[in-house]
Amino acid sequence: MPTYSYRCTQCENAFDIQQALSDESLTECHECHGKLRKVFNMVGVTFNGSGFYRTDSRSDSRKESGSSSSAPTPSS
Structure with a gap:
């Protein structure tokens, strides 16, 4: 269950407080009965692994056609 x-x-x-996604948001303070607001915090992101490369998400056909050494030269 997520913590809000x-x-x-x-x-x-x-x-x-831990609440299910289907639970309603709290609206009233339990101490003074004032209005509650949700606080949104930044989420930390961690990248694990050896690294990310430009060609990681490309398909095989695009990798082959993208190399300049195998491209045919124009003839005059």
Whole structure:
């Protein structure tokens, strides 16, 4: 289940809670009964592996036609 962060707009009370995706968002602070807002944080991204290369996502036919050494030369 995902964890959501909430902060009260009146008393600045902040907390995290686990909720199912189908659950309704919380709207009322349990301390002062003020209005709650969801807090959205930046998500960290980690790239693991030896690296990413320009040709990683290309199909085989595109790799072959993209090389300049095997291309025919124009004749005059």
